[in-house]
Amino acid sequence: MNMMSEAAVEKALDRQMNDISYKMIGKDVSVYYGEKRALYDVNLNVRENTVTALIGPSGCGKSTFLRTLNRMNDTIDGCRVTGRITLDSDDIYDPNIDVVELRARVGMVFQKPNPFPKSIYENVAYGPRIHGLAKAKADMDAIVEQSLQKAGLWNEVKDRLHEGGTGLSGGQQQRLCIARAVAVSPEVILMDEPCSALDPIATAKVEELIHELRANFTIVIVTHSMQQAARVSQRTAMFHLGNLVEENDTDKMFTNPDDQRTQDYIMGRFG
Amino acid sequence: MSQVSTSPALGIATKPERRDIGLRRRYAAERRFRLYGMAAIAFGLLFLFLLLFSVVSKGYTAFQQTMITIPIEFSEQIIDKNNERATNPQKLVTANYPVVARNALAKVLGVSEDDRAGLKAVNGMISDSVRVQLRNLVTADPSIIGTTQTVTVLAHGDLDSAFKGQIDLTVPETNRKVSDKQVGWMNQLAESGALSKHFNTGLFTNGASSRPEAAGVGVALIGSLYMMLIVLVLSLPIGVAASIYLEEFAPKNRFTDLIEVNINNLAAVPSIVYGLLGLAVFINFAGFPRSAALVGGLVLTLMTLPTIIIATRAALKAVPPSIRAAALGLGASRMQTVFHHVLPLAMPGILTGTIIGLAHALGETAPLLLIGMVAFVADVPATPMDPATALPVQIYMWANEAERAFVERTSGAIIVLLIFLILMNVGAILLRRRFERRW
Structure with a gap:
């Protein structure tokens, strides 16, 4: 039985390798916070239209890696990134790459829901507005509606679009943040523990949403919950002490990982 | 279910000996502390009441002539x-x-x-x-x-x-x-x-006079008004721009640390030193007229700037970093992040700091003495370049007069000044309420 499933996994992997391309490629990525090194030569590729989960114990560097993908680390004083990360074929740390444009292509959802203290409509419309994506008010209305629909929030908020976004429940706020990220039509969406502040029901909704978003976006998600990684992702990468331990198909990762440390972490022996 | 019904009857656990965890002592300490607090507040209120009573009881007659x-x-x-x-x-x-x-x-x-x-x-x-x-x-x-x-x-x-x-x-x-x-x-x-x-309308319209019945704070009011306008127009944009740059854009290094330390020190410099600075720079060097509200306003601007910068930086610091991250993550530039999100959220704090700085400047006397605003000015100044006095300086000058009628005018002018200060503080509170938002 074990052999069978392994063979099936291999087959599935081959198929994926053949028709799925890499959206982002990280090569020898190291991150330093001042003198302290947080990531050691990570080589990790992100596949297009795939959910990639980054797991590992606290402080292992998974969030740090995620934040290198849209250069959010730039905002931290004393943070230095070496190595090479490409989005399609562009090196995103190339001096010619504009960080504002990069973040319009690689959106982000944060751990704690952080809607702007403005109306629901304004929260979603802000991104398209600063990037000039809608010419007329009708276009903007359409973008807002589509984004909220993609985030599964439209039916809940369509009658109160102009009420404050901070008045929503935690789960709704997080979906509003996802709608806000989606509204810019990015190619990649980074999610940094998007469900850690949510209750199980809200978590289930967000996970379902991640599933649906996969059709249009490439998603990288950091999570503390291995069950969540198993539920939502197709590929999983395991970090430990700033090193990438293993990157594999999620199915294989949770049944028959290559590395003993992954095995131990998944079995709950540490972390 | 069956397990529960068949389990033997359980006795009540024996209570261990009660420990002395110092509850009496702790509650006594708390009661004492509350008492100290109430005593401190009562002390403060008593002196506030005494001050208001003494000023109002001496000054209310000045409003009638x-x-x-x-x-x-x-x-x-x-x-x-x-x-x-x-x-x-x-x-x-x-x-x-x-x-x-x-x-x-x-x-x-x-x-x-x-x-x-x-x-x-x-x-x-x-x-x-x-x-x-x-x-x-x-x-x-x-x-x-x-x-x-x-x-x-x-x-x-x-x-x-x-x-x-x-x-x-x-x-x-x-x-x-x-x-x-x-x-x-x-x-x-x-x-x-x-x-x-x-009703003594002359108190509000007349300028200086050696005859108390004809003396008023008119010139001082206009002078103070000009100075407040100058302070507001100069110190708010300069102070806010400096704070935004230091807080949101400037690299954190030894040089910006030095600037920060110096701004904090400037806020503590005695105001009379600003008066000397104004005398040297604006009057002796730049050649502005003496006794003019323009120079007074410039000096008070210098004095108010550190206060506004400190208040604005504190307000900017208090904006949660998650808001900045959200805007930057959407691809907003740093300037868009600051002006669309951070600044509106910091607005109540900035306005409060500004108005408190202005109120401080309105009551400031010492620097104005050095730039010649302690003058006998009978004519209402038409422009900020004309000689003028200020409300606190007028109070200072009247307090030096001997006639009985000037005593009530001194207190009357203090009441006028206090009313303006209260109005400004109420304005600060209202603005704060108006702009305050939850996040």
Whole structure:
């Protein structure tokens, strides 16, 4: 039985390798916070239209890696990134790459829901507005509606679009943040523990949403919950002490990982 | 289920010996601390009440002024005896108007024109400011010469004090400013309704005067207003721009640390030092006029800037970093992040800091003394370049005067200043409420 499933996994992997391309490629990525090194030569590729989960114990560097993908680390004083990360074929740390444009292509959802203290409509419309994506008010209305629909929030908020976004429940706020990220039509969406502040029901909704978003976006998600990684992702990468331990198909990762440390972490022996 | 029903009956666990965890001591400490707190607040309130009581009880009379309403004959004999006014316009300006008023009051009181001592006493009941008042009436309309008009003139400051009961009439007559005869006339006029207290509009419109009854805070109000406008217009944009740059854009290195330390030190520099700086830079070096509200405003701007910068930086720091991350993550530029999200959220703090800085500047006296704003300015300044005084400086100058009538004016001016300060603080609270948002 074990052999069978392994063979099936291999087959599935081959198929994926053949028709799925890499959206982002990280090569020898190291991150330093001042003198302290947080990531050691990570080589990790992100596949297009795939959910990639980054797991590992606290402080292992998974969030740090995620934040290198849209250069959010730039905002931290004393943070230095070496190595090479490409989005399609562009090196995103190339001096010619504009960080504002990069973040319009690689959106982000944060751990704690952080809607702007403005109306629901304004929260979603802000991104398209600063990037000039809608010419007329009708276009903007359409973008807002589509984004909220993609985030599964439209039916809940369509009658109160102009009420404050901070008045929503935690789960709704997080979906509003996802709608806000989606509204810019990015190619990649980074999610940094998007469900850690949510209750199980809200978590289930967000996970379902991640599933649906996969059709249009490439998603990288950091999570503390291995069950969540198993539920939502197709590929999983395991970090430990700033090193990438293993990157594999999620199915294989949770049944028959290559590395003993992954095995131990998944079995709950540490972390 | 069956397990529960078949399990043996459980006894109650034996209570261990009670431990002494110092509850009494802890509660006593808490009660003591609360008592200290209440005592501190009571102490503060007591002194606030004493201050307000002393100022208001001394100053409220300044808002009323004793005036005498009498028919005044604009006698051609006195004003323009030789009928020269067509050829010599100076004649109407230099005419002896106090005599016109004195004669009118003497006539009402029935004092003979030959009784020199009586006339002198009558003259002492009318303010010298009647000269200007009547001159203005006549020059505005020379045709009133030769007619009799009913005019309300200011009573002399001493009579005003006597009428308000501020002069002790049991003191021997020779030791006080108002004679028994004048007091008798005063009562007679008050009974007939000619002498009464009116609301003191002159307090708000007049400039400096050596006669207390004609002195007002008009010039000081205008001067303070000009200075506040200058401070607001200069220090708010400069202070906010400096804070935003330091907080959101500047790299954190030794140089910006040095700037931060210096700004904090500047906020603690005694204000008189700013006055010296203003004297050296704006007056001696730049050649701006002395006593001008412009220079005062510039000096107060320098003094207020550190306060505004510190308050604004604190307000910017208090905006949650998650808001910045959200905007940056959507691809907003740093400037868009600051101006669309951070600044609006920091607005209540910035406005509060600004208004408190302005209120501080409004009450500042020492630096203004050094740039010549402690001056006798009788004419309302038309522009900030004209000589002016400021409210606290006017209070300082009046506090140095000896007359009883200036004592109440000093307190009256303090009340005016306090009202402005309270209004500004209420404005700060209202603005804060208006802009405050939850996140």
